Amino acid sequence: MAEECAASTRFARERRTIAWAWIALLLLMLTSLGSAYAKLGPWNMVAGLVIAGIKAGIVAWLFMRLREAGVLIRLAAVAGLGAWCILLVLSGVDYATRTLTPTDVQRPQQLPPAHGAASQPR
Amino acid sequence: MSSATLAHPSVDEKQEPGTGKLGMWVFLASELLFFGGLFVAYLYGRTHFPGGWAEASRRTDVLLGTVNTAVLLTSSAAVALAVACEEDAQARRWTARLLSLTAALGIVFLLLKCLEWHDEWREHLVPGPDFALHAAGAQQFFALYFLMTGLHGVHMICGIAALGLLARGRSRGRAWAGARELEVAALYWHFVDAVWIFLYPLLYLVDRHG
Amino acid sequence: MTTDALPASYLEDGMSLRSWLTTTDHKRIAILYALSITAFFFVGGAAATIIRMELATPAGDLVSNDAYNKLFTAHGVIMVWLFLIPSIPSVLGNFLLPLMLGARDLAFPRLNLLSWYLYLAGGLITLEALLLGGVDTGWTFYTPYSTMFSNTYVVLTLVGVFVTGFSSILTGLNFIVTIHTLRAPAMGWFKLPLFAWAMYATSLILVLATPVLAITTLLVAAERLFQIGIFDPAYGGDPLLFQHLFWFYSHPAVYIMVLPAMGVVSEIIPCFARRPVFGYDTMAYAILAIASVGFLVWGHHMFVSGQSLAASMTFSLLSFLVAIPSAIKVFNWTATLYKGSIRFDAPMLYALGFVGLFTIGGLTGLFLASLSLDVHLTDTYFVVAHFHYIMVGGSVMAYFGGLHFWWPKATGRMYPEVWARIAAVLVFIGFNLTFFPQFILGVEGMPRRYHAYPPQFQVLNLFSSTGAGVLAIGYLMPLVYFAWSMGRGKAAGDNPFGAQGLEWQARSPPPTHNFDAPPVVPARVYDYQADEPLPEAAP
Numbered sequence: 001m002a003e004e005c006a007a008s009t010r011f012a013r014e015r016r017t018i019a020w021a022w023i024a025l026l027l028l029m030l031t032s033l034g035s036a037y038a039k040l041g042p043w044n045m046v047a048g049l050v051i052a053g054i055k056a057g058i059v060a061w062l063f064m065r066l067r068e069a070g071v072l073i074r075l076a077a078v079a080g081l082g083a084w085c086i087l088l089v090l091s092g093v094d095y096a097t098r099t100l101t102p103t104d105v106q107r108p109q110q111l112p113p114a115h116g117a118a119s120q121p122r
Numbered sequence: 123m124s125s126a127t128l129a130h131p132s133v134d135e136k137q138e139p140g141t142g143k144l145g146m147w148v149f150l151a152s153e154l155l156f157f158g159g160l161f162v163a164y165l166y167g168r169t170h171f172p173g174g175w176a177e178a179s180r181r182t183d184v185l186l187g188t189v190n191t192a193v194l195l196t197s198s199a200a201v202a203l204a205v206a207c208e209e210d211a212q213a214r215r216w217t218a219r220l221l222s223l224t225a226a227l228g229i230v231f232l233l234l235k236c237l238e239w240h241d242e243w244r245e246h247l248v249p250g251p252d253f254a255l256h257a258a259g260a261q262q263f264f265a266l267y268f269l270m271t272g273l274h275g276v277h278m279i280c281g282i283a284a285l286g287l288l289a290r291g292r293s294r295g296r297a298w299a300g301a302r303e304l305e306v307a308a309l310y311w312h313f314v315d316a317v318w319i320f321l322y323p324l325l326y327l328v329d330r331h332g
Numbered sequence: 333m334t335t336d337a338l339p340a341s342y343l344e345d346g347m348s349l350r351s352w353l354t355t356t357d358h359k360r361i362a363i364l365y366a367l368s369i370t371a372f373f374f375v376g377g378a379a380a381t382i383i384r385m386e387l388a389t390p391a392g393d394l395v396s397n398d399a400y401n402k403l404f405t406a407h408g409v410i411m412v413w414l415f416l417i418p419s420i421p422s423v424l425g426n427f428l429l430p431l432m433l434g435a436r437d438l439a440f441p442r443l444n445l446l447s448w449y450l451y452l453a454g455g456l457i458t459l460e461a462l463l464l465g466g467v468d469t470g471w472t473f474y475t476p477y478s479t480m481f482s483n484t485y486v487v488l489t490l491v492g493v494f495v496t497g498f499s500s501i502l503t504g505l506n507f508i509v510t511i512h513t514l515r516a517p518a519m520g521w522f523k524l525p526l527f528a529w530a531m532y533a534t535s536l537i538l539v540l541a542t543p544v545l546a547i548t549t550l551l552v553a554a555e556r557l558f559q560i561g562i563f564d565p566a567y568g569g570d571p572l573l574f575q576h577l578f579w580f581y582s583h584p585a586v587y588i589m590v591l592p593a594m595g596v597v598s599e600i601i602p603c604f605a606r607r608p609v610f611g612y613d614t615m616a617y618a619i620l621a622i623a624s625v626g627f628l629v630w631g632h633h634m635f636v637s638g639q640s641l642a643a644s645m646t647f648s649l650l651s652f653l654v655a656i657p658s659a660i661k662v663f664n665w666t667a668t669l670y671k672g673s674i675r676f677d678a679p680m681l682y683a684l685g686f687v688g689l690f691t692i693g694g695l696t697g698l699f700l701a702s703l704s705l706d707v708h709l710t711d712t713y714f715v716v717a718h719f720h721y722i723m724v725g726g727s728v729m730a731y732f733g734g735l736h737f738w739w740p741k742a743t744g745r746m747y748p749e750v751w752a753r754i755a756a757v758l759v760f761i762g763f764n765l766t767f768f769p770q771f772i773l774g775v776e777g778m779p780r781r782y783h784a785y786p787p788q789f790q791v792l793n794l795f796s797s798t799g800a801g802v803l804a805i806g807y808l809m810p811l812v813y814f815a816w817s818m819g820r821g822k823a824a825g826d827n828p829f830g831a832q833g834l835e836w837q838a839r840s841p842p843p844t845h846n847f848d849a850p851p852v853v854p855a856r857v858y859d860y861q862a863d864e865p866l867p868e869a870a871p
Binding site for chain 2: 008010011014015018019021022025026029032033035036037038039044045048049051052055056059060062063064070072073076077079080081083084087088091095
């Protein structure tokens with residue numbers, strides 16, 4: 001009997017957490033929407049990504065239960081994120097430091113066709 | 123062969139609790155890298171064509187996009203609730219219905235997405251010879267838009283199918299539609315939601331004040 | 333089943349084709365993989381044969397330019413994705429990992445079967461593209477040629493690669509979960525055989541790097557079919573974006589190919605030197621270091637592509653760092669031999685060959701990691717020689733070594749030792765004759781992917797082509813004597829080499845459920861004694 005009470009309060013707690021998380025997610029979504037209409041310059045993107053990060057964090061921490069997950073599962077999540085960050089950061093080093101010299105595009109010369117109409121290289 | 127002779131449970135019997143969960147998290151890590159490549163391509167475009175990106179993003183349907191985001195967030199809450207219900211003896215009878223609700227919300231999402239795509243087709247926003255916008259990068263934006271939402275949609279279809287199957291299996295008391303399977307499917311659904319959480323500001327909210 | 337007779341081996345547990353094609357037994361799936369990758373190996377090898385025949389003479393007289401481009405592309409695509417990447421993990425890893433852990437099967441046996449079917453589907457799609465006329469972009473599919481100008485079956489080939497990629501990802505997933513959850517209770521992480529460590533690290537790379545290849549193939553297909561312009565400079569796109577995405581996978585891919593080989597070598601050398609591996613902990617950490625640092629170096633394939641100097645310098649430095657754990661492993665294998673009772677059985681010949689040839693390949697990698705030298709050496713035969721030393725002199729030799737080492741376990745038969753040693757020596761000689769001249773050719777300036785060359789390069793090319801012939805004989809011989817051994821080979825006991833490792837406590841060949849009695853995890857891993865001879869001398 002005591003177990004049932006404990007279980008049902010656990011369920012009630014869980015239900016509450018999910019409800020609050022859901023409300024938080026919707027509010028954050030509206031905040032993100034609203035911030036897009038404000039003239040924040042480069043901070044628009046930052047705001048959008050930060051809010052998205054918080055929402056994803058809520059989904060991962062509460063809905064996906066990273067809160068109660070063991071080290072191993074948290075490591076799996078971190079590994080995926082980490083590998084993606086490596087891709088972004090190291091290619092970003094290239095993009096941040098590459099100097100671009102605008103030039104006219106030179107299309108390859110199309111040979112005159114032997115017979116009939118020309119065809120575009122696809 | 124009796125498992126008592128082996129040092130630990132064999133795979134013929136119920137798997138170790140957590141094997142499926144660990145497997146799904148490892149799979150989600152790979153999915154993160156899968157979508158991640160597209161996000162890198164997106165970031166390249168956004169940093170190199172700020173003007174074209176902004177102009178193109180303004181032509182996305184922010185109302186439908188926001189409604190869809192709300193739908194997907196709600197579906198995540200629904201499946202999280204389904205998992206919680208499954209763990210409670212009293213509430214277990216709601217699990218199948220919540221799973222069906224989640225799948226239904228997913229279908230609503232896809233229908234709205236198709237509506238959006240149809241509108242974009244009519245407005246000549248699909249990359250091609252008669253693409254409507256001429257700012258540099260605008261076409262790449264929409265190419266990535268369709269690629270990213272398309273890939274996301276394919277994942278949604280798989281998720282809807284899985285949840286729908288589980289809903290049916292649960293309501294008929296099938297052994298393969300138990301708590302573990304449910305939790306694993308829910309993890310997948312949450313991930314697909316998380317991808318959309320990032321797609322929403324990146325696609326719809328680049329520059330709404332211009 | 334009577335209480336006297338032991339259960340049938342996995343080979344006899346169902347004799348119909350259907351029982352093989354619907355199996356979830358990791359050992360049978362390993363055999364399915366072995367047969368399919370062998371078939372692809374010989375297709376890729378046929379392409380190489382024609383290439384070497386063409387290159388025996390300076391003039392481009394055997395095949396046309398276009399046909400030559402298609403040949404080296406086919407060779408690369410097949411050998412990398414349809415042979416090397418699956419070879420050790422999907423054949424030896426699938427067969428051995430559960431046995432080494434004391435488990436009955438992998439964590440997800442049905443997923444394992446799906447992996448094989450995905451591999452087969454991808455392979456057949458790629459083969460179809462080949463038969464329809466092939467692809468001429470090189471296995472690297474560089475843009476803008478692949479997206480805008482090539483008139484060949486690019487999209488179809490990429491679909492094949494895409495499908496095969498998911499086979500890899502699922503195998504890696506299976507291995508990771510298996511190693512975490514299905515180890516025998518007494519088997520802690522630092523009692524794992526180094527082969528298991530190698531499988532684990534390889535699986536991490538499979539799971540994290542392959543998806544980026546998958547998305548890259550989709551992007552190239554989209555660019556090619558719909559001209560989205562993401563890789564096209566005329567639209568402001570960046571061809572180097574493709575290269576970043578492609579090499580982010582393809583560099584770790586070479587560690588997918590070499591780490592399992594290192595794992596195999598770490599099993600063979602202690603056994604045939606009768607000594608525990610030197611510095612076990614360090615070897616395990618080195619495996620993890622190679623896998624992780626291997627993610628940081630991909631830009632060394634792009635030094636002359638237009639990548640920024642800052643990025644090139646960063647990648648150059650990181651590439652030097654990644655050589656360190658590999659070097660540590662070479663030192664430790666060598667140290668393992670010290671004061672050992674060394675026997676030169678066929679597996680040991682292959683393993684020792686690996687150590688020497690991988691060292692040469694690795695050292696030449698440092699030349700290529702140096703920015704200034706790379707400007708001269710890139711896109712020359714120096715690069716071709718470098719990666720063949722690692723992938724053929726390294727991985728393929730280790731694969732063959734592993735096939736020989738575990739053949740008695742998998743089939744219950746001994747291969748003929750004398751013929752096996754002859755084949756191993758032929759492979760070693762043929763390999764060096766084929767690829768060492770290519771280092772010199774590269775330094776002298778012969779570019780890669782050309783089917784004609786100035787006459788001054790002919791002598792070295794002739795050595796190379798001759799070597800290829802010897803190598804081919806060395807590769808064909810095992811086909812013959814392995815097949816022979818299935819019918820006429822001596823019956824192997826459970827442990828003909830006196831090796832350590834739980835797999836040797838199972839019968840040869842094992843029953844479907846692997847162990848008749850629970851395996852005993854030894855107190856020390858690699859508990860070899862140099863003064864204890866092998867149970868039986870080689871025939």
